[in-house]
Amino acid sequence: MTQRHDLTKNQTLVLNALMKTEGPTSAYSLLDQLREHGFRAPLQVYRALEKLIELGLVHRLESLNSFVACAHPHDHKHGLVAFAICDNCGQVDEFSDATVEKRLKGWAADHSFKLSKTTIEMRGACANCLAA
Amino acid sequence: MTQRHDLTKNQTLVLNALMKTEGPTSAYSLLDQLREHGFRAPLQVYRALEKLIELGLVHRLESLNSFVACAHPHDHKHGLVAFAICDNCGQVDEFSDATVEKRLKGWAADHSFKLSKTTIEMRGACANCLAA
DNA sequence: CCGAGCGATGTAATGTTATTACGATGCCGT
DNA sequence: ACGGCATCGTAATAACATTACATCGCTCGG
Numbered sequence: 357m358t359q360r361h362d363l364t365k366n367q368t369l370v371l372n373a374l375m376k377t378e379g380p381t382s383a384y385s386l387l388d389q390l391r392e393h394g395f396r397a398p399l400q401v402y403r404a405l406e407k408l409i410e411l412g413l414v415h416r417l418e419s420l421n422s423f424v425a426c427a428h429p430h431d432h433k434h435g436l437v438a439f440a441i442c443d444n445c446g447q448v449d450e451f452s453d454a455t456v457e458k459r460l461k462g463w464a465a466d467h468s469f470k471l472s473k474t475t476i477e478m479r480g481a482c483a484n485c486l487a488a
Numbered sequence: 489m490t491q492r493h494d495l496t497k498n499q500t501l502v503l504n505a506l507m508k509t510e511g512p513t514s515a516y517s518l519l520d521q522l523r524e525h526g527f528r529a530p531l532q533v534y535r536a537l538e539k540l541i542e543l544g545l546v547h548r549l550e551s552l553n554s555f556v557a558c559a560h561p562h563d564h565k566h567g568l569v570a571f572a573i574c575d576n577c578g579q580v581d582e583f584s585d586a587t588v589e590k591r592l593k594g595w596a597a598d599h600s601f602k603l604s605k606t607t608i609e610m611r612g613a614c615a616n617c618l619a620a
Numbered sequence: 621c622c623g624a625g626c627g628a629t630g631t632a633a634t635g636t637t638a639t640t641a642c643g644a645t646g647c648c649g650t
Numbered sequence: 651a652c653g654g655c656a657t658c659g660t661a662a663t664a665a666c667a668t669t670a671c672a673t674c675g676c677t678c679g680g
Contacts, residue, residue: 364628384665397631402667418550419607421637421666438592440601449599456591460570460610463583468615469572475551475609478592483600496657516636529660534638553637553666 362411369393370404371413371425379446380422417441417448419477424448436460436474442482449482494543501525502536503545503557511578512554549573549580551609556580568592568606574614581614 363371373389374381383401395401405423408414413429416422417439427450428434436457440449456476464471495503505521506513515533527533537555540546545561548554549571559582560566568589572581588608596603 366629382666384667398667399631399669400629403628418609438595440596440599442601443604449601451595453591453595456588459585459588459591460608463570463585464572464610464612467572467581468618469574469581469610469612470618471610471612472575473611475607475611476592477550477607478596478601478603479605479607480596480601480603486600486602498658514637530638531640531660532658535658 364404364407366395366400367404367407369395370401371408374408374414374423374425380417380420380424380441380448382420382422386423415439415450417477418475419479424450426450436476438476438478440478440480440482442485443479444481444485447482447484496536496539498527498532499536499539501527502533503540506540506546506555506557512549512552512556512573512580514552514554518555547571547582549609550607551611556582558582568608570608570610572610572612572614574617575611576613576617579614579616 369390370386373386377389383398383405386405387395387398387401390401405414405416409416409423412434413426415424415426415437417424420441424439426437434452436452438451438453438456440451441447460474461471463469501522502518505518509521515530515537518537519527519530519533522533537546537548541548541555544566545558547556547558547569549556552573556571558566566584568584570583570585570588572583573579592606593603595601
């Protein structure tokens with residue numbers, strides 16, 4: 357169960373399901389997995405996800421409409437996060453790049469754009485899949 | 489009508505609707521706008537969008553599930569494109585950054601990741617909205 | 621103790637976005 | 651004329667997300 361202080365029962369269930377799956381998971385897939393734990397409606401999943409994302413424990417992959425557990429949940433720092441998503445096997449690689457972050461923040465500053473959230477997602481084929 | 493050679497009637501209608509709107513537009517909103525021109529089903533819109541995106545005339549905004557006409561349709565070069573999206577007024581600013589592109593391509597090369605598409609979207613508040 | 625306030629929860633209904641399946645049409649080269 | 655191929659039309663359905671409203675349980679001031 358790996359209960360975490362601060363997290364409610366539903367949040368814990370969703371987070372554990374995400375960590376178990378090791379890959380992008382849709383809200384409805386989470387719902388199905390959690391039916392045996394009493395989940396009945398999409399909203400239960402979405403509410404938990406919302407909090408988890410707020411806490412930085414989960415990321416949303418916009419280009420897939422799905423979710424992954426954060427790979428570095430203990431870094432409170434990771435300002436900007438980028439993802440490399442394999443279209444073949446679904447594997448997701450999460451990483452940060454200070455230069456990219458600086459450039460994008462620079463653009464925002466130059467244009468008086470007040471940045472609230474940044475999404476960077478690369479789609480393609482991972483090394484493993486290319487080898488095969 | 490601004491007919492473009494190569495484009496079919498439906499593609500032209502969708503592209504013109506997108507250019508007229510000057511802002512992100514959802515597929516279903518396009519469908520509604522085009523009903524008077526004979527559109528009946530979502531697929532007509534999605535099919536046209538698919539081609540237009542392929543041709544680089546339209547971009548999809550993943551974080552909004554919507555679409556915009558490309559700001560630089562004549563540059564055949566724009567390898568990587570980034571967007572700044574104002575959450576308040578919906579304005580979208582499209583730009584490119586060679587450094588960011590180089591860094592992301594570098595990461596991909598280092599990890600033997602074969603890149604097919606990259607999404608960069610910044611959400612926040614634009615200068616105009618901040619001033620008001 | 622009691623009740624107001626508040627966050628988390630449960631449930632249903634609905635709204636929005638995207639795809640699958642199948643058939644018909646139009647155009648082009650032989 | 652005919653085959654091949656891209657486009658198009660239509661219906662149905664799947665997948666993703668939100669709104670609305672009622673309830674529960676806890677804490678804090680009175």
